[in-house]
Amino acid sequence: MIAKKKEMDPKYARLAGEDAALAVSHADGGFVARLDQIVEAAGGASGLARKAGISPSGLSRYLAGGEPSRRVLVALADAAGVRIDWLARGVGAMRDGDTPPLPGSTLRLLPLMPGHDRHPKTGKPQSDFTAQAFCYKWLNDNGLDITSLKVMTVRGDGMAPTLCNGDTVLIDTQDRDIEDGRIYLLNESGNMLLRRLHVEAGNRIRALADNPQHHAFVQDATEIEIVGRVVWRGSVL
Structure with missing residues (x-):
């Protein structure tokens, strides 16, 4: 008796193909960065989890x-209002109607630090400015992990002339x-x-401002709260 190979139901074959097409790409750490981006836009992890109907854990x-189903x-x-192909693989535009990235682009979006989505000149909130693009190959070549980086706009002159008002910095959290x-x-x-x-x-830790007009302060190392280290600066000449 010759056993016949059981063929997969076309419906399930189609779903299996969709699952493969939506396989999360962790090759460049981009998925976690995109997930972190929609968490920030949702106002926090608990809010996004509640809206998506999944557990905070x-x-x-x-x-x-971890890899989601x-x-x-x-x-x-659906909860974040973004395209699933963008969330899963970083392919195409973030939302319907957005301008998609260039084909084969190595650009990846890094989320802004909370509260730094304001225009550097006017100080007004920019609801559509939640992330900034960087080349992940350049980041990798310089030993920077895309999953732990956040973008921040320098406010004030405390660190001038090293960091000036309006400069962009990357923070390794x-x-x-x-x-x-x-x-x-x-x-x-x-x-x-x-x-x-x-x-x-x-x-003891002494915190210095490069601008001599700003005072230094000293704290016990156990009392100082460090968010991250500045690893890159960009400015307009």
Whole structure:
């Protein structure tokens, strides 16, 4: 007796093909960055999870690199109002009607730090400005992990002339270990400050402004809250 190979129902074959087409791409860490972007736009992970009908712990798992199912991808895309192909693979425009990226583009969107979606000159909110594009190959070549980077616009002259008002900086939110003389983003009672840190005796940290008109302050290392380290600066000459 010759066994016959059972053919897959066309309906399930089609779904399997769709699942393969929507396989999440982790090759460049882009999915986590895109997921982080829609989390920021939703006002936080709990809000996005609630709207998508998934558990906060499940969303945290995906933000840490876990791979969601097709059903979860659809729910997240619908909740955020983005195209599922963009969310899953970074293909095409973020939303219907948006201008898609160039074919074969190496550009990836990095999310803005919360509160930094305002125009650098007018200070007015820009609801359509939630991320900025960078070449992920350039980032990788310079040892920068796309999944831990956030974009920030410099406000004020505290770090001038090194960092001037309106400059763009990249913050590595995973790099919180203090290296003497480097510039870090600090959270001082809800206020975000860019300061150059120096380690002193007695486990004390001196936070310096490059602009001499701004005063330095000293804190115990256990009391200072570091958001991340400045790893790149861009400015208009």
